Amino acid sequence: MLLEIDNLTLLYGRIQALHGISLTVAEGEIVALIGANGAGKTTTMRAISGLRPVAAGSIRFDGTDVxxxxxxxxxxRGIGQSPEGRGVFPGMTVHENLEMGAYTRRDKAGIAEDLEMVYGLFPRLLERRKQPGGTLSGGEQQMLAVGRAMMTRPRLLLLDEPSMGLAPKLIQQIFEIITRINEQGTTILLVEQNAQQALSRAHRGYVLETGRIVKEGSGQELLTDPAVKEAYLGVA
Structure with a gap:
């Protein structure tokens, strides 16, 4: 397994946000993590990326305890994240934002190659490359956040709510690009409110409720699960 989370517990002060969750992501997969607001999805992502300390449990990446x-x-080591809310640098140009994604790297030829790859995935960013990130539309900023994460050359890409606030046409476009990124060899852990899109693209998925994983299965199994359909797909 590329990512193994075992019995992970996380606290915000005295509040327990995660209650001993366990999940895995195999190399080459898209794994979706769905749940209501406040379920602990973003907290899980922040624990994986190292932005929140954990109280108990373990996170292993490619066999190493991280x-x-x-x-x-x-x-x-290969964990890249596109955060909830996009988090672009508003005063920097699109190109500078992408270069910031490669701040841990020293391979100039590889960085240039990956810039070309990102501009190929997101032609709109190439058109806007000299424009400040803060002047982009919401959809363009989401493309920039994903592109910046790709500049880390991740083996595991953490995508936190990539469709948040986007129009339906842009949501479809973002998910098509996510599928392309995966087909090119990047493993993806996806947190997403749009359960229909997430599960239809995912190889496997987990349902998180109040800091506990309550269901898991293939994307198709969860799409057709009556409880998941009622709670997250709007189908009674």
């Missing part, structure tokens, strides 16, 4: 490893060292 539970207490610094966030920047996890990036170097």
């Amino acid at each position: 539970t207490k490893m610094r966030a920047d060292l996890r990036v170097i």
